Amino acid sequence: MKDQQQIDCPCCGQKIYIQPQLLVRGSSFSCSNPRCDASVALSHSSYSVTNKALNKLEKLRQSQL
């Protein structure tokens, strides 16, 4: 799954492109604005719920295909 999601940067409002599968592995993603050095990462407390949701979605996709 290489889906890319995007959220608005809380600092400058530009897009931050994230890959959920990498997010649950501890990766951080930087803002697309070169002047903004903000980066976001998933907090450890949310690893479990996010990982569980992604696995469930992947199973759903497999069942549909």
Place this chain on the structure above:
Amino acid sequence: MPDQDRALVSMAQQFSGLPVKSLISAPLLAGAEANGKMAIMQTQFLLSTCFNTDGDGDSVNYKPIMINMTLTRSVVKHDGSAGDPVQTRFDLPLLTIMPLNSLAVDNVDVNFEMEVKSSFSNDKETSSESEKAAEGSFSAKVGWGCFSAEVSGSVSASSKNSSSEKSHYEKSNSAKYTINAHAGQLPLPEGVTTIIQAFSQCIAPIQLKEPGAAAAA
């Protein structure tokens, strides 16, 4: 049936009994049905995984499940040197990071190929061979005084006939029915995109104004 009366297969007649409507519509209906099931499953997934529910029956309130994110920003001190990065924690709806592209059957190809072959050939080969041979011989001898007579004859005849006829008739049918269905990801519906945008915009920090600023304005 005599070969001369054997007509070629009527093409229109061969195609007239085909259920063309069913052949074309059945795969499309199946694709639409599959799309409907997939949409229902994704909606159920969305509601069960990304939302918590309050209430029962018709008054169910769906509350988005929030995940905690850490925002890291660099700090530059007043003298130009790098300071320790500042980390800010904020909550984000789980829905906004889920790759919820709509999975659907986006292409259905129906190929129907039918071939009706009919051929007729008649090779007729007639050969007649007649051979006749005749051979005759005759001799006569006559004497008198003392009667003497001698008659001799010979006849030979031969006849030969041959005939051949070839006939060839060929008929073949072949049909090929191919359905190609491809499932791909479609863009999210506008409504879902708007909801996600609204959620993601909520992560922007709220700037509090000074208590007297509103009154002065």
